Amino acid sequence: MKTLLITRLLPEANLAAARARYDVTLRTETCGLTVPESAAALAKYDAILPTLGDQFSADAFAGDIRCGVLANFGVGYNHIDVAAAKVAGVQVSNTPDVVTDATADIGMTLILATCRRAGEGERLVRANAWTGWQPTQMLGTHVTGKTVGIIGMGRIGQAVARRCHYGFDMPVIFFNRSRKSCDVPSRQVDQLGDLMAQADIIVVTVPGGGSNTNLIDAAALAKMKPTGVFVNIARGDVVDEEALIAALQAGRIAGAGLDVYAKEPVVPEALRALENAVLLPHLGTAALEVRAAMGQMALENINAWDDGKPLPQVV
Template sequence: MLKLLITRPIAAPVLDQARAAFDVTLHEGEEMSVTEAAAALATYDAILPTLGDAFGAAAFIGDIRCKMIGNFGVGYNHIDVDAAAKAGVAVSNTPDVLTDATADIALTLLLATARRAGEGERMVRSGAWGGFDVKGLLGTHVTGKTLGVVGMGRIGQAIAARCHYGFGMDVLFHNRSPKVTQVPATQLAGLHEVMAAADFVIVATPGGAGTTKLIDTAALAAMKPSGIFINISRGEVVDETALIDALEAGQIAGAGLDVYENEPHVPQRLIGLDNCVLLPHLGSATAETRQAMGQMALDNIIAWANGDVPPQKVN
């Protein structure tokens, strides 16, 4: 029986199915280090990892037994797919199944930041709320405003649809290639044009070398002083220090973040900002979505074990 390593607990029905098909080991502990990842590649036939497990180029050294990595997550920037391919290791991911959940969390952050819900919730819990105040915690209107989407893939389009049809927002977007969208939206020539024109900017682009620090000091400087910035993509897409500087200086009105540059570390300067809503990477965190992600990752591994090409193979 083929040996399968699963690096985090997954939904019980999926885990039961995996155990019926493979000799399963469930990793005990937190994110796998490079050393642990290298040892796993030498020990197991297949691995089901997730974000944070360090399957970078340095892990693909020495004798490698593993021939299949079925990643739990649409993002796979923690896996060096080129190094994997050179070592004869197929890599797959889990697109589509988390689109709606991630789009929903983008709207959660947009509304919470615009209406200062985080500040209000902290005020109530601390006992500082003194009752209705005509001028208390005034936020900004959402309906009818302009949305800028950076990265108009599946998730970007799902966000655009929610904002346009649900809140009557005009949608502008930046994408690395020309894109035809189902929702009414206008593609602008440059990133800075979108940042400058939008009231709300939501980043939904993939991670990886091509988008690292895409949102830098200059991009943030292009935003309106009343603008609100949301990131639900990958932490490294944003220059976190530049964002903190912009928020501290009042250069933009606020930010909502679900991802961070060095997760799980969140800078104290960011934590100290009232004009920032911070979530602990909840983009795909519904029971239904996480089970579907686990199932898709396992289905790819089963396809490989059966001699088929994994349906979501990325390399």
Template sequence: MKKLLLTRRFPDATIAAARARYDVTLRDVAAGMTVAEANAALRDYDAILTTLGDDFSADAFAGDLRCQVLANFGVGYNHIDADAARAAGVAVSNTPDVVTDATADIGMTLILSTCRRAGEGERLVRADKWEGWAPTHMLGTHVTGKTVGIVGMGRIGQAVARRCHFGFDMPVIYFNRSTKPVDFPARQVDSLADLMGQADIIVVTVPGGGGNAHLIDANMLAQMKPRGIFINIARGDVVDEAALIAALETGQIAGAGLDVYAKEPQVPDAFRALENVVLLPHLGTAALEIREAMGQMALDNIIAWDEGRPLPQAV
């Protein structure tokens, strides 16, 4: 029986399905694996079910490795050096498709919460500081009809755009590095700067790492409208957090909604100090049905490797 490492406590259904077929070791630790732990795991196990926070950077693939497949629990895999894995003979898979709708829903949650100041309002009520309804109290941004700009028109970007267009009558514009036709009303713009300047609400959905690191920097934020709202459901490293903090502190933009951060679970104190930011703890796929589907998809890739078949979701 092949040895399989689960790097976190995944849903019970995932653990049970894994144990039914493999000799499973469960690493029941909240923190992600260090590069040294990752290297040791690659030496000791035939397959690894990994996720965000586990450091499978290039150094993890040094030496004589036993592992032949890394099945990532999640669509984003910027914590894995896929080129180094490939060079070491380790196949890598991820879990696209099943995460699309849940992540898009969190995008809409952040749009609505940030525009309508929901987080700030809840804090006011919980602190027993609400003095009652007033005509000018806590005025936010009306969402319906606003122009939304999608950065990265992949599966998740399109799912957000559909919700905005069909649900809130929002004109949709988008920036994508390649031409990306879609089957609903939306307009592709020529540059990221154009998008940042034209949209009322920006939603970032591109993959993290690589050329997308700090894609949204001070210059891009400076293109936004003064009443602009910035939403990130991609990866934290896509945004220059210091530049975003400065834009929010100075009122250069009206607000931001964030589900991801550059050094999770660390969140800069400056974000917590700002009332015009909605902060979520990476809830993009945090629904039981979705996490169970992700676990099964990851296991299906391991089973495919075990049976000598191509990985269905190879990266």
């Protein structure tokens, strides 16, 4: 029986399926593996089911390697140096598709909550500071009919576009490094700065890491309308967090809705202090049926590796 390390607690159905086939070690810590811990795990286990926060950098692959597969729990895998893994003979997979709708739903949650100032309103009520309905109280941004600009028109970007167009009559524009056709009425914008300037609401859905690190920098944010709303459901490292905080503090943009952060779980105090920011604790796929489907997909990749077959979701 091959050994399998699962780096975080998964839904019980996933654990039962894993234990039926493998000698499973389950980490109960909520923090990710450090680089030395990742290196030790690669030397000790036949297979590993990691997730966001586990640091499988190039240094982790420098020593002895027993592990044959990293079946990542999540669509994003910027915490894994895939090139170093390949050199070390370790296959890597992820869990696309099953996360698409849940992540897009969180995108819409953040659009609505930020535009309509729902976070501020809830805090007002909880503080017992609400004095009653007033015609000009907490006026926000009307979402219906606003232009949404999507950065990264992959599966999640297109799912957001469908919700915006068909649900809220929003014109859709998007920026993508390659030419992209999709089944949602939309217009591709060739320059990121042009998209930032034209859209009322920006939604980021690109993969993290690599050339996308700090893709949204101070210069890009400066292009936004002062009434603009910025939403990030991608990865925290895609955005220059300090530049975003500065733009929000100065009122250069109206608000931001964030589900991801540069150094999770650390969220800067300056960001937490902002009333015009809606902050979620990385809830993108946080529904039991979605997380169970992600776990099942990760296990199917491990099973394929164990059977000597190609990984269905190899990256």
